[in-house]
Amino acid sequence: MPSQLGNDVVGFILPFVVFGIVIYTWYIYIFRLCYAKLFDVNRAEAVAFMTIGTFFMVLTLISYFRIYFSYPGKAIHATPVSLSTPPSFPRFYYSPRLLDLRKTGRRDIEEANETTSLLPVVSVCRNDGLPRYCDTCQCYKPDRTHHCKECNACILKMDHHCPWISGCVGHKNYKFFFLFVLYCAIYALWVFCTSLPTVIEAMNELEASLDPQWIVLLVLAFVFGMTLWGFAGVHGYYIINNQTTIEHISQRPNEIRIDFDISGQNYEIVTTHHDDKLWDLGHSRNWSSVMGKSPWGWFVPIYGGLGDGCVFAYNDSLYDKIIERAKRQRMMLNPSMT
Ligand SMILES: [Zn+2]
Numbered sequence: 446m447p448s449q450l451g452n453d454v455v456g457f458i459l460p461f462v463v464f465g466i467v468i469y470t471w472y473i474y475i476f477r478l479c480y481a482k483l484f485d486v487n488r489a490e491a492v493a494f495m496t497i498g499t500f501f502m503v504l505t506l507i508s509y510f511r512i513y514f515s516y517p518g519k520a521i522h523a524t525p526v527s528l529s530t531p532p533s534f535p536r537f538y539y540s541p542r543l544l545d546l547r548k549t550g551r552r553d554i555e556e557a558n559e560t561t562s563l564l565p566v567v568s569v570c571r572n573d574g575l576p577r578y579c580d581t582c583q584c585y586k587p588d589r590t591h592h593c594k595e596c597n598a599c600i601l602k603m604d605h606h607c608p609w610i611s612g613c614v615g616h617k618n619y620k621f622f623f624l625f626v627l628y629c630a631i632y633a634l635w636v637f638c639t640s641l642p643t644v645i646e647a648m649n650e651l652e653a654s655l656d657p658q659w660i661v662l663l664v665l666a667f668v669f670g671m672t673l674w675g676f677a678g679v680h681g682y683y684i685i686n687n688q689t690t691i692e693h694i695s696q697r698p699n700e701i702r703i704d705f706d707i708s709g710q711n712y713e714i715v716t717t718h719h720d721d722k723l724w725d726l727g728h729s730r731n732w733s734s735v736m737g738k739s740p741w742g743w744f745v746p747i748y749g750g751l752g753d754g755c756v757f758a759y760n761d762s763l764y765d766k767i768i769e770r771a772k773r774q775r776m777m778l779n780p781s782m783t
């Protein structure tokens with residue numbers, strides 16, 4: 446097991462490594478290749494190469510800073526329970542009438558005074574039916590929230606802990622993480638494809654002008670490009686399926702609690718299959734929940750996605766099935782309560 450100190454040191458160094466590699470490759474590409482070599486041969490082409498390369502390098506760095514300086518989203522600390530939310534009634538729950546991401550994008554549980562009209566409500570719970578609670582952070586955990594040991598915090602819609610940013614990727618910075626991977630992959634591909642002919646030509650002609658740093662540039666662009674295109678594909682897939690990395694690799698089923706009233710005592714527990722995509726709203730709504738409503742903002746690493754990270758709409762048909770199963774369960778166990 447790596448020590449905490451080791452993790453801290455790696456976490457401190459890696460962001461500088463990322464920044465260093467991006468700036469170093471940009472320096473070689475712009476000054477030692479495009480400007481020093483191509484500019485004399487074909488000025489228009491060299492300027493186009495430099496402009497496009499710099500454009501994607503800048504987008505890469507902006508996305509990186511946006512991930513680094515956006516907190517992934519921390520779960521809310523436990524607060525005294527109000528009358529409308531008795532102690533064992535889940536603090537975070539979902540009802541189709543409560544949340545419409547297309548309209549509001551967010552909602553606050555404290556404003557949900559008319560809870561009875563929203564029943565039955567669903568929430569992911571512990572095996573024993575109690576709301577998920579983190580003893581370390583002393584907070585109730587909303588659906589999709591996980592405790593990260595490295596960050597020592599509960600992270601909303603946690604995707605993974607990333608040493609390259611020395612922090613977690615979660616609800617509030619996942620879009621920037623995806624854009625960083627995507628722009629860095631495009632930048633690497635662009636640099637590789639536009640540098641390759643010059644390097645091959647210089648090698649074939651056995652020119653003394655072959656700069657050894659061009660080879661370093663090609664290797665870095667190839668290695669990072671291949672890796673990052675793989676990542677971009679995987680996370681693109683997760684986005685359109687509304688899954689996090691944790692949810693995708695998890696083999697554990699979810700326990701869903703269905704509350705029929707607000708007493709906190711009248712509920713059933715239904716177990717879903719680990720393959721069930723509970724929050725899958727269809728490709729297009731899945732995409733906008735992460736990337737934002739307006740297509741103009743999808744690829745701009747400034748605006749975030751939709752929602753508050755505490756409540757997520759359930760897939761309609763899975764929601765119906767869960768309620769149906771809970772009602773059937775209830776009828777079989779307590780015929781008198783129906
Ligand atoms: Zn926690």
Ligand SMILES: [Zn+2]
Pocket residue numbers: 593594595596597605606607612613614
């Ligand atoms: Zn973390």
